[in-house]
Amino acid sequence: MDDDNGIVFPKNFIFGAATASYQIEGGYDQDGRGKSIWDVFSHTPNKTKNGETGDVADDHYNKLEEDIALIKSLNLKHYRMSFSWSRILPDGTISNINKKGLNIITRKSTYCWLMASNQQLRCTIGICLKVLKINLVVVKAYSDYADLCFSIFGDRVKFWITFNEPWVTAVLGYLTGGNAPGRCTGCTPNGGDSSREPYIVAHNQLVSHAEAMNIYNTKYRNNQKGSIGITFNSDWFQAISDDPKDVEAAERHQQFFLGWYADPVFFGDYPQSMRDSCGDRLPQFTEQEKELFKATKSDFFGINHYTSTYVGAPRKEKVKENPTWYDDINVFTSYEKDGKLIGDKADSSWLYVVPWGCRKLMNWISKRYGSVPIYITENGVDAPGESDLSISQAVDDDFRLNYLKDYLKEFSNAVMIDKVNIKGYYVWSLMDNFEWADGYSKRFGITYVDYKSPDLKRTIKKSGRWYAEFIKNY
Numbered sequence: 435m436d437d438d439n440g441i442v443f444p445k446n447f448i449f450g451a452a453t454a455s456y457q458i459e460g461g462y463d464q465d466g467r468g469k470s471i472w473d474v475f476s477h478t479p480n481k482t483k484n485g486e487t488g489d490v491a492d493d494h495y496n497k498l499e500e501d502i503a504l505i506k507s508l509n510l511k512h513y514r515m516s517f518s519w520s521r522i523l524p525d526g527t528i529s530n531i532n533k534k535g536l537n538i539i540t541r542k543s544t545y546c547w548l549m550a551s552n553q554q555l556r557c558t559i560g561i562c563l564k565v566l567k568i569n570l571v572v573v574k575a576y577s578d579y580a581d582l583c584f585s586i587f588g589d590r591v592k593f594w595i596t597f598n599e600p601w602v603t604a605v606l607g608y609l610t611g612g613n614a615p616g617r618c619t620g621c622t623p624n625g626g627d628s629s630r631e632p633y634i635v636a637h638n639q640l641v642s643h644a645e646a647m648n649i650y651n652t653k654y655r656n657n658q659k660g661s662i663g664i665t666f667n668s669d670w671f672q673a674i675s676d677d678p679k680d681v682e683a684a685e686r687h688q689q690f691f692l693g694w695y696a697d698p699v700f701f702g703d704y705p706q707s708m709r710d711s712c713g714d715r716l717p718q719f720t721e722q723e724k725e726l727f728k729a730t731k732s733d734f735f736g737i738n739h740y741t742s743t744y745v746g747a748p749r750k751e752k753v754k755e756n757p758t759w760y761d762d763i764n765v766f767t768s769y770e771k772d773g774k775l776i777g778d779k780a781d782s783s784w785l786y787v788v789p790w791g792c793r794k795l796m797n798w799i800s801k802r803y804g805s806v807p808i809y810i811t812e813n814g815v816d817a818p819g820e821s822d823l824s825i826s827q828a829v830d831d832d833f834r835l836n837y838l839k840d841y842l843k844e845f846s847n848a849v850m851i852d853k854v855n856i857k858g859y860y861v862w863s864l865m866d867n868f869e870w871a872d873g874y875s876k877r878f879g880i881t882y883v884d885y886k887s888p889d890l891k892r893t894i895k896k897s898g899r900w901y902a903e904f905i906k907n908y
């Protein structure tokens with residue numbers, strides 16, 4: 435198309451779309467699926483918008499063929515999906531493998547594989563960890579699960595992601611309690627310890643990642659010849675002024691957010707800035723674990739990126755008795771400066787449109803972690819008020835279209851001008867879906883899902899039609 439603003443990427447650049455199992459599948463009790471922490475959480479009163487759950491979601495579980503046709507009609511040669519742990523292992527452990535649950539995953543991954551081999555491309559399938567207990571038993575449970583996935587699907591799946599956005603599980607699941615499993619200091623009905631648990635959770639996630647890498651390396655890599663890595667999430671944290679204290683605060687925030695996870699994976703330990711402020715609440719890795727990290731790392735740097743925030747050094751001294759991760763960073767954040775917003779506001783309260791931020795983040799990653807291939811595994815937006823519009827208005831989504839063009843332009847600048855080693859981009863999301871605690875009130879799809887129609891009708895939005903044309907060139 436000629437209206438793509440000269441957005442140019444290298445010829446073999448990967449373009450895809452992403453989804454996550456709990457957000458689209460539904461079929462929550464079909465074929466022996468067990469309960470995940472999201473089933474429990476969303477069925478607990480007052481935890482999600484209007485008490486909405488993923489019981490049905492987009493009913494993707496029962497509409498697989500239709501959705502594969504949708505994927506094809508969008509010219510997508512790359513698709514990122516996740517496995518539902520509780521479908522495969524209903525009680526989370528390897529002692530009980532659910533054959534029926536494996537069926538859909540087999541069907542899903544085979545479709546992806548067929549698309550891939552016909553078109554000489556690969557598909558992305560992540561392992562979705564939504565079951566996390568606060569002890570190292572989880573490392574064993576997780577690595578058993580990963581091992582099983584590699585053994586069954588590794589012939590088709592050549593691109594594995596161990597964890598998606600582990601930060602979200604640790605902080606929203608165990609600090610604010612806003613996401614499953616809904617733990618925090620004073621949270622009902624679960625309780626928790628916002629000051630300590632998020633650090634323990636992160637620690638276990640990191641060791642689990644390294645174990646899964648290790649299993650892939652020792653048992654599967656030679657035969658299966660795939661790649662495996664992890665996907666983080668991070669905003670760009672822009673210093674609110676040139677004052678060195680603010681610049682330092684923004685850097686500290688970036689390290690606390692992204693370095694918390696990426697430093698152990700790539701360097702074998704947490705950032706010094708975190709050691710300095712968290713004291714004994716930040717767990718220690720054993721020497722053996724540090725060695726494991728150095729030996730395994732991650733074949734690529736997966737990053738989900740949506741927005742940017744201003745950050746500055748605190749203007750007042752705050753001392754808290756039970757500090758959390760947010761207090762430990764010791765900064766203030768703001769979406770505005772001198773009465774001006776950092777970018778246009780999207781529908782979600784945390785999302786502002788700041789295309790220049792993504793280019794800065796890409797450069798920060800490349801400077802800190804070197805030339806490891808980067809995949810943007812999610813990027814997308816919800817349009818203001820979209821859920822209140824009629825279908826015909828909602829699918830005319832210029833807001834999303836402009837977001838995608840503007841972000842792609844900046845990602846393209848990072849690749850073509852700054853020479854950052856970005857290899858792929860997946861738009862979030864293939865279709866509107868269950869938006870976690872926001873229920874169905876937010877829409878990130880390039881395809882509209884009509885939740886009011888009995889067959890949950892899908893309609894490709896204008897942004898989806900544009901994306902389908904744009905990616906034809908690659």
Ligand code: GBH
Nearest residue numbers: 454599602612667738740784812862869878
């Ligand atoms: C993505 O995360 C998720 O991976 C995806 O599943 C989801 O559909 C998509 O966002 C759109 O929401 O609760 O106010 O403290 C993006 C990164 C980090 C964005 C946590 C929301 C929580 C803000 N997310 N953040 S708040």
